[in-house]
Amino acid sequence: MIIDPKVYENLYTLVSQLNEHKASLTEPLKTSLTELTNASKAIGTALFQQERFDEAEFYLTFPGLAGDAEAQYGMAICSGYQLGAFRYPFPRTVGWLKLAAAQDHVLALMWLGDSQSLTKAKALSTASAAQGDIQSMFNLYTLTEDFTWLTKAAETGNPRALFKLAQTYREHPGLMPNAVARTAEIEVLCQRAADSGYPLALADRLFSPASTATMVEKQRRLAQLAWTGDQDGLLEYGYALAALARDKTRPARTYGLARDLPKAYAALKFEWDRTANTRPVPGLEETLAFIAHQMNATDHDAVPAIESELASKIASAPKYYEPKVVVGYSPN
Template identity: 40%
Template sequence: MSTESQVLTPLFSLITQLQAEASTLPTQLNSTLNELTKTTKDTGFALFRLGRYKKARFHLTIAGAAGDLDSQYAMATCQSVLDGGARRVTTATRQWLLLAAAQNHIPALMRLGDNESLAKAKELATNAANANTVPAMIYLYFMTLEIEWLNQAAATNDPWALYELAQAYEQTPKLLADTQNREAVIADLIQRSADAGHRPAVYRLAFAEDGTVSTEQKQKRIIQLAEMGQLDGLIEYAYALAGLSRDKTKTHRTYGLERNLPKACALFKLVLQETAGAMQLPIIESDYWALMHHLPNTVDYDAILTDLQETTPKVFSVLQPMILVGSPF
């Protein structure tokens, strides 16, 4: 048994008890508890967004035990992944889902998957959908597979809805019987979703391998991903500008970009800074130092790095929350 697993259960019990007795606690202790919740949530989600679920679990346990809904649902993902698979609902996963479900969290109810939870999720989602809430319409599609919910959501031009509608047409071709028309509609939906900044759509176009996406389009989406702070996009953009390949057995891809060594080095440095303490990237670090030795001076590099540090959002790897319809435990 790991030291962490020995600590998490009593830690959860302690924070839960303190939260339950919050009204009787001294003001200073309550303030400290609130600060702890915020700090652990921020730290936990920074790790969670990088896919570092084991590291995130310790911090999110504290925030989740204090009642933070987002942390409770994220903990369900951490537990299921660490217990052997993202779709598994283990006992530990179920405990966190039940906490979030008790706060009427629709995805948690969906993922529990029992009849009672699904009925409640549908009721909540239907009420929200009737108020024109796009996520609720998407949840209802996931639960019912009734395409009209996605059509209704996509009619608002919501980028998530556009992408899900494209995926629905791919997964169920009979929804659009004409193959040529279906492919054109799917491509248009994904483009519109990506143009509106939906991360999975941008990622899909950036790293498409089926030959349907042009080099110019890939270049645009790689840069878009990097500017969002997406880890793979930042790394791919850096290697393209450096004229190198991360996999030394493969030919490098420039996506039509001119070599820009100062910017490539600055992008590598940003990645290393933003992932420090969360993950090790030895190949990137080695390539970074090798490239730095070829810089005639660091004036441009320093300016570019400062700009990237000021303008790049928090670096992330995970593209979107896990939304699944489960089955009874």
């Protein structure tokens, strides 16, 4: 989204002043400001979780100025990607971080990285972890490097925690020196996380060189990943069902699936519809046209019902948000 800097600056000032003097506004103005803030937060959060940071920043400005700590942290993330501010403390990023940190936003405190902020982040995370909060356990593992926080998180059965523990065993085999036991534990953890529909675990079973998944399992995991709404899952599933190569320099990956053009079209069309006007997938429009040309009348008639079923599955799939965690600023 391209917003003229002068327009954005004036809008920023106006909204800041409205929030500052909200108590003295007329009731209709208060209502309008609240509705603007809530609608902007919903849109901005959705864009943010799709990693469309340029667009998200505009919408998150409104709840951020209204004092929403999560939106303020989101604004810091957006500016971080735009300015490269994950390594250098640009004032714009730090300003939003300080606003969020003032409201005890733990990830903002961790990112600020000074000793006082880190001490507070640890104390807040310890209190929340005692109440069973998984992200707080992750935070404590990051802050203390105490492996028991990961095992505690995994003991809850949380899919993110199960997969994180499996990854940690892979990266640090010394945590479980017995190679046979370690391999078996990693397998169990990855399977449990994937069975819960956790997208990163499903992708790991499909694409990781370390995956032990059979072709039959991969067929099942591919459908599961597509049904979460994961972009790579939808594309891989659609191309596999169409028996077409995503990369024209390599053979098609079909995973042994029977060719099913209506299902392939529905999966790829879903992804096209949600990205065509923002971040179109290269070659996808041409692929859809090719598949449509190959389908007969019966195939075309079957597509709407398949599209409806797919949309329903994606809408009901568990949603996982993976916050970006930064601890302090690197001098390099």
